[in-house]
Amino acid sequence: MNIYESLCDIIGGDYVSRQAEDLYIYSRDSGTQPPRHVDYVVMPKTVEEVRHILMLANRERIPVTPLGGGFTLSALVVPHKGGIVMDMKRMDRIIEINELSRYALIEAGVSQAALRAYLKKHHPRLQHSTPEAPPTVTIVGNALIQGHGHLTPRYGLHSDMINGMEVVLPTGEICKLGSSALSPSWYARGPIPDLPGLFIGWFGTTGVVTKLSMKLYPRPHYREVLVFSSDDIDAIPEVIFETTQLDLLEDFFLIMQEKPDWMNHIFYVVILSAHFEEELAMKMRAFTNLCNKTGNGNTIKVVKDLHPALRTRFLDVPPKAAVAADFRKGGGFQYSAAILPFDKVPAIWRKGIEIAHKHDMIASYVHQVLTCHSIMFSFNYSFNRADNNDIEAARQAIDESNRFTLDIGGMIWKGEADAQKLVMEKMDPGTANLIRKIKKTMDPNGIMNPGNWEVS
Numbered sequence: 001m002n003i004y005e006s007l008c009d010i011i012g013g014d015y016v017s018r019q020a021e022d023l024y025i026y027s028r029d030s031g032t033q034p035p036r037h038v039d040y041v042v043m044p045k046t047v048e049e050v051r052h053i054l055m056l057a058n059r060e061r062i063p064v065t066p067l068g069g070g071f072t073l074s075a076l077v078v079p080h081k082g083g084i085v086m087d088m089k090r091m092d093r094i095i096e097i098n099e100l101s102r103y104a105l106i107e108a109g110v111s112q113a114a115l116r117a118y119l120k121k122h123h124p125r126l127q128h129s130t131p132e133a134p135p136t137v138t139i140v141g142n143a144l145i146q147g148h149g150h151l152t153p154r155y156g157l158h159s160d161m162i163n164g165m166e167v168v169l170p171t172g173e174i175c176k177l178g179s180s181a182l183s184p185s186w187y188a189r190g191p192i193p194d195l196p197g198l199f200i201g202w203f204g205t206t207g208v209v210t211k212l213s214m215k216l217y218p219r220p221h222y223r224e225v226l227v228f229s230s231d232d233i234d235a236i237p238e239v240i241f242e243t244t245q246l247d248l249l250e251d252f253f254l255i256m257q258e259k260p261d262w263m264n265h266i267f268y269v270v271i272l273s274a275h276f277e278e279e280l281a282m283k284m285r286a287f288t289n290l291c292n293k294t295g296n297g298n299t300i301k302v303v304k305d306l307h308p309a310l311r312t313r314f315l316d317v318p319p320k321a322a323v324a325a326d327f328r329k330g331g332g333f334q335y336s337a338a339i340l341p342f343d344k345v346p347a348i349w350r351k352g353i354e355i356a357h358k359h360d361m362i363a364s365y366v367h368q369v370l371t372c373h374s375i376m377f378s379f380n381y382s383f384n385r386a387d388n389n390d391i392e393a394a395r396q397a398i399d400e401s402n403r404f405t406l407d408i409g410g411m412i413w414k415g416e417a418d419a420q421k422l423v424m425e426k427m428d429p430g431t432a433n434l435i436r437k438i439k440k441t442m443d444p445n446g447i448m449n450p451g452n453w454e455v456s
């Protein structure tokens with residue numbers, strides 16, 4: 001039996017494709033990376049099917065790339081060495097919502113929008129932290145790349161919200177990680193060795209996650225937005241420190257865009273939520289006073305006439321702050337994302353403007369303050385997908401942004417393969433060696449998403 005027939009035998013011919021028009025879609029994403037070759041696309045429905053596909057691929061040494069929503073923009077799901085793209089979207093069951101222990105047990109293909117809608121309808125007192133990404137992206141794909149959402153400043157990265165997982169190793173073993181290894185309940189991650197870390201940040205190079213338990217949080221009754229504006233780049237670290245020091249906010253991000261002119265300022269967007277009206281009023285007062293005190297009523301100002309459309313956009317979950325980013329005609333968009341300590345923000349802010357101007361673009365930023373300790377700074381670059389020069393300019397701008405991020409001691413988030421190479425070159429050799437050893441142990445034949453996190 002050939003590979004195609006074997007795959008059909010495992011999951012049925014309707015869910016395997018080697019048709020050119022299907023492969024075309026899976027051979028690219030909407031970022032700047034060039035298209036790459038795909039041999040087969042499969043859409044498994046059960047963990048047993050995943051297991052049998054991986055065992056076949058392992059035996060025949062065929063690369064496998066797991067795919068959730070495919071929206072990282074850095075082509076993490078476009079295979080470097082051909083083979084099978086494993087699209088998880090048919091594994092879309094919301095298996096359990098545990099109201100009392102506040103977690104959702106889901107399969108790998110459940111999208112952000114599906115969980116949000118389900119909770120709204122059946123468990124309106126609970127919510128999950130939602131990224132500002134397209135609604136079709138998956139909870140699992142996002143958590144595995146250490147994504148962030150509207151509750152991150154309060155509760156941490158989405159990878160920190162994982163209680164446990166079911167995973168299939170390339171060699172075919174199925175493992176349960178977290179409390180589910182010992183109990184039918186998926187309520188906690190420890191206290192046992194923290195094995196979910198073997199799959200978080202690895203870009204699908206160690207195995208396939210088939211189920212995941214995600215923490216849920218109370219959904220407060222009231223939400224409001226407060227926006228401050230300023231032009232003082234050097235004051236940004238102190239403003240972030242003082243704002244997070246109050247320990248009262250739900251979400252916090254900074255935006256700036258050179259055009260239209262009214263957006264060419266630093267805007268601090270603070271989202272507040274509360275269970276009681278008085279609580280919300282108290283929080284609004286506290287942040288207004290803080291703004292007046294920090295800026296001496298002069299360098300930072302509360303935006304009093306926030307346009308109702310912007311208010312709605314900021315308060316949406318997910319918020320739509322990035323919608324304003326300078327989208328040129330042609331629909332291409334990618335951002336280089338730097339994870340930084342607060343004191344590095346002025347330097348990267350200025351560098352971002354320099355890089356954008358060098359490539360004839362307007363500078364446009366959205367930065368989410370992740371926790372009280374770090375910020376995700378995104379250099380946004382839009383480009384015309386029909387114009388190769390434009391794509392090349394955006395690619396170069398991303399490369400320069402990535403290099404600058406590493407130069408000032410930052411880390412690149414969900415970087416494309418070239419960015420991963422820069423990271424591996426800079427990494428402590430002992431750490432790089434440990435990564436290589438773990439990878440070799442878990443995926444002895446190197447079939448899982450090869451080309452990512454490769455250590456020479």
Ligand SMILES: Cc1cc2nc3c(=O)[nH]c(=O)nc-3n(C[C@H](O)[C@H](O)[C@H](O)COP(=O)(O)OP(=O)(O)OC[C@H]3O[C@@H](n4cnc5c(N)ncnc54)[C@H](O)[C@@H]3O)c2cc1C
Nearest residue numbers: 068069070071131132133137138141142147148203204209
């Ligand atoms: C406009 C826009 C705004 C965005 N805003 C945000 C934001 O606010 N916050 C944020 O975090 N991100 C954001 N993103 C980035 C990205 O879209 C999200 O992080 C998205 O949630 C990634 O999920 P996905 O399902 O698309 O993952 P995919 O791209 O499908 O996968 C990501 C990685 O995980 C691996 N993987 C996927 N599923 C599995 C599995 N079951 N087992 C093992 N490995 C797997 C893949 O191989 C890949 O390496 C944004 C993107 C856009 C376009």
